[in-house]
Amino acid sequence: MFCVECGGPLTLMYAKGEGLVPFCKNCGEFRFPQFATAVSMVVVNRAKDKILLAKHIGQEDYILFAGYIKKGETAEKAVCREFKEETGLNTVKAKFMSSRYHEPKNVLMLNFLMIAEDGEITIDTKELTEVTWFTMDEAAERIKKDSTAEYFLKNAMNEIKKL
Helix, strand or coil: CECCCCCCEEEEEEECCCEEEEEECCCCEECCCCCEEEEEEEEECCCCCCEEEEEECCCCCEECEEEECCCCCCHHHHHHHHHHHHHCCCEEEEEEEEEEEEHHHCEEEEEEEEEECCCCCCCCCCCEEEEEEECHHHHHHHECCCCHHHHHHHHHHHHHHHC
């Protein structure tokens, strides 16, 4: 671990109320870990009876739509932009659901339940190999098991049932 300001080595030091935190002796400052932030979308149709899942290039499992938030962009704008880029469809409505740290990619995922407009899907072939509408039961069966996507999908399905 190295300091983002001076490049010097960091050592773990106790910070009151925080526990062990990386500390830069050169700067005399605590350096809290940094990570990227991304959005994840559980996409439903207007009738709220179908869920749209995707397969990314090189992956066999179905997952949710997701993308990184650009500098200066809000999570709400990123949801609409990412979905439009990947499918060609617009967002009718998006509601923040929950967040979860995704360790494999060192990213904080902000999950939204999103209603997509009706229309023809245009797949971004640089990122995706397949985009398919599923019933809720089918989506639950096909989503990558024990994944952040499955966690978000289960939360969203509980919310959809309340609507």
